[in-house]
Amino acid sequence: MTRRLFRKLHGVRNRGIxxxxxxxxQIQFYVILAPIxxxxxxxxxxxxxxxxxPPEELFxxxxxxxxxxxxxxNFSDLFNLMSTANVPITRYLFxxxxxxxxxxxxxxxxxxxxxxxxxxxxxxxxxxxxxxNTVSLMFVPIAVNIPRFLIIAKLGLIDSFAVxxxxxxxxxxxxxxxKQFIDGVPDEVIxxxxxxxxxxxxxxxxxxxxxxxxxxxxxxxxxxQATWNNADTSSMYVNIESLKxxxxxxxxxxxxxSTANTIAGQGISAAAALIMFLPxxxxxxxxxxxxxxxxxxxxxxx
Amino acid sequence: MxxxxxxxxxxxxxxxxWAAKEGNAYAFLSFYAILFLIFIxxxxxxxxxLSLTYFDTIQFPRFIGLRNYITLLTQDDIxxxxxxxNTIEFAVIVGPGGYMLSFLLAWMLxxxxxxxxxxxxxxxxSPSMTSSVTMAVVWRTFFSGDQNGYxxxxxxxxxxxxxxxxxxxxxxxxxxxxxxxxxWSSMGVGFLAMLAGILxxxxxxxxxxxxxxxxxxxxxIFFITIPSMKPQxxxxxxxxxxxxxxxxxxxxTLSGANPTPQYAGQLIVNHIEDFGFLRYEMGYAAxxxxxxxxxxxxxxxxxxxxFSSEE
Numbered sequence: 001m002t003r004r005l006f007r008k009l010h011g012v013r014n015r016g017i018x019x020x021x022x023x024x025x026q027i028q029f030y031v032i033l034a035p036i037x038x039x040x041x042x043x044x045x046x047x048x049x050x051x052x053x054p055p056e057e058l059f060x061x062x063x064x065x066x067x068x069x070x071x072x073x074n075f076s077d078l079f080n081l082m083s084t085a086n087v088p089i090t091r092y093l094f095x096x097x098x099x100x101x102x103x104x105x106x107x108x109x110x111x112x113x114x115x116x117x118x119x120x121x122x123x124x125x126x127x128x129x130x131x132x133n134t135v136s137l138m139f140v141p142i143a144v145n146i147p148r149f150l151i152i153a154k155l156g157l158i159d160s161f162a163v164x165x166x167x168x169x170x171x172x173x174x175x176x177x178x179k180q181f182i183d184g185v186p187d188e189v190i191x192x193x194x195x196x197x198x199x200x201x202x203x204x205x206x207x208x209x210x211x212x213x214x215x216x217x218x219x220x221x222x223x224x225q226a227t228w229n230n231a232d233t234s235s236m237y238v239n240i241e242s243l244k245x246x247x248x249x250x251x252x253x254x255x256x257x258s259t260a261n262t263i264a265g266q267g268i269s270a271a272a273a274l275i276m277f278l279p280x281x282x283x284x285x286x287x288x289x290x291x292x293x294x295x296x297x298x299x300x301x302x
Numbered sequence: 303m304x305x306x307x308x309x310x311x312x313x314x315x316x317x318x319x320w321a322a323k324e325g326n327a328y329a330f331l332s333f334y335a336i337l338f339l340i341f342i343x344x345x346x347x348x349x350x351x352l353s354l355t356y357f358d359t360i361q362f363p364r365f366i367g368l369r370n371y372i373t374l375l376t377q378d379d380i381x382x383x384x385x386x387x388n389t390i391e392f393a394v395i396v397g398p399g400g401y402m403l404s405f406l407l408a409w410m411l412x413x414x415x416x417x418x419x420x421x422x423x424x425x426x427x428s429p430s431m432t433s434s435v436t437m438a439v440v441w442r443t444f445f446s447g448d449q450n451g452y453x454x455x456x457x458x459x460x461x462x463x464x465x466x467x468x469x470x471x472x473x474x475x476x477x478x479x480x481x482x483x484x485x486w487s488s489m490g491v492g493f494l495a496m497l498a499g500i501l502x503x504x505x506x507x508x509x510x511x512x513x514x515x516x517x518x519x520x521x522x523i524f525f526i527t528i529p530s531m532k533p534q535x536x537x538x539x540x541x542x543x544x545x546x547x548x549x550x551x552x553x554x555t556l557s558g559a560n561p562t563p564q565y566a567g568q569l570i571v572n573h574i575e576d577f578g579f580l581r582y583e584m585g586y587a588a589x590x591x592x593x594x595x596x597x598x599x600x601x602x603x604x605x606x607x608x609f610s611s612e613e
Contacts, residue, residue, distance in 0.1 A: 229433030
């Protein structure tokens with residue numbers, strides 16, 4: 001009774017969590033958030049600005065933050081450039097694209113299959129296996145670089161194309177998020193299909209996959225970021241220049257520019273950095289509403 | 303004779319029974335399980351084994367017991383004097399600091415209407431999408447040590463500094479810069495999870511609390527918001543801890559050298575690489591790796607205690 005009265009008095013809720021309209025009390029949050037958001041945004045504006053600066057502006061003293069006469073010179077320079085090993089830039093880009101697309105697709109299939117089993121199938125080791133995966137959320141890959149290197153070498157994966165893809169598929173966070181999401185799919189749906197004689201593969205393909213699209217849309221950009229941004233695989237496991245990725249190429253640019261032609265290389269590496277960053281941003285913008293709906297399932301029970 | 307056939311048939315039957323009942327589940331799991339085993343479980347196991355040996359990559363590893371760990375704790379001056387204090391300073395500020403920051407930001411965002419909230423969340427999340435390679439380009443230009451560096455030129459104009467400062471090469475500035483840069487990129491998956499968690503909370507809880515006389519927002523945060531989203535808080539905490547230790551390479555990326563100038567930005571991850579890939583003392587490097595994994599586990603245990611949903 002009082003609760004209903006309270007609601008009536010306040011009408012549509014514009015204060016507090018998830019308001020539906022503007023209320024003056026929100027101004028304080030904008031005031032606090034504004035400087036933080038600007039600080040977070042500056043480096044990204046900086047990349048964009050530098051990428052479009054003509055040489056004389058990159059050389060200018062004192063340096064200016066914003067570009068005045070934007071040009072595409074840096075991009076055309078970048079694409080005309082050959083790496084020291086005579087591999088064209090487009091080759092690195094092509095490798096990156098291929099590796100990333102294959103990794104994303106493979107990781108969706110591998111993780112959703114495992115998540116389906118962990119969520120909806122009954123078997124003895126179910127709880128134990130999920131617990132192991134949850135512990136490995138805390139796994140810090142960088143800590144075991146050395147044994148990983150030894151194992152990858154033993155498996156003969158050095159200098160292979162697969163070395164870019166296979167390690168990226170074991171992604172505990174992805175499996176965790178998917179499993180939590182599939183838990184939300186009602187058992188009745190699956191039981192009904194089983195009574196109709198549906199096989200597990202059919203259930204997985206026709207029921208589970210269509211129902212967990214938001215979760216798939218969440219792990220896809222995570223895998224995308226992890227592989228697209230990955231320069232370590234190329235520098236550690238690949239010695240053949242034409243099998244390396246664009247992220248690796250960018251890392252060589254920034255290390256060479258620190259010594260010799262600092263300014264000339266600055267524009268080119270900013271252009272390359274922008275090319276690295278943009279796909280991540282676009283994919284996330286496209287999928288953001290689905291990502292948020294999956295994230296509400298992300299809770300970890302201690 | 304007959305009995306053995308009978309037994310065989312029985313075990314076969316049992317296997318078929320098992321395969322019919324649980325086989326599919328394992329089949330669905332198999333791809334992930336194999337990759338998980340190869341790239342996560344076995345590396346950790348090998349690290350633990352190697353940490354008990356002397357291994358220079360040329361000769362076969364020689365078992366030396368716990369000597370690597372004893373050396374690490376008693377004789378590794380650099381580890382005790384620089385690496386461990388640096389790691390703790392970095393981890394304490396970036397870990398809990400970044401975590402509280404991402405919770406507060408998520409909470410403030412949740413008080414806004416949908417469209418501005420989405421745009422601001424995207425802006426805050428976007429730094430975590432940049433790779434360390436991209437960051438190296440940006441930050442090195444920004445903190446460049448000559449007078450043409452953006453920060454140098456800016457501060458000179460304001461009259462705060464007289465001449466150019468070698469930001470990334472000077473021990474006293476490297477660590478604060480590393481911390482700022484890492485905080486900048488720390489609003490990642492955990493931040494999104496917390497934002498989603500806050501938005502999921504049933505608004506009636508707040509209304510009920512308001513009727514019961516709860517008046518200020520801090521009370522709301524501590525008595526309603528955080529208790530209602532413990533699972534997301536824990537997920538965010540684990541992500542923050544992992545992110546903190548994973549970000550350890552930042553000092554080397556920024557200064558361009560391992561070891562970093564006067565070990566000012568040397569973190570445990572750099573120490574591992576220093577011994578593993580520069581000095582080829584793989585056994586010793588593995589011992590440091592195990593120490594690192596144990597530290598992560600310990601921190602996660604603490605987070606678990608704080609946000610456990612089972613009383």
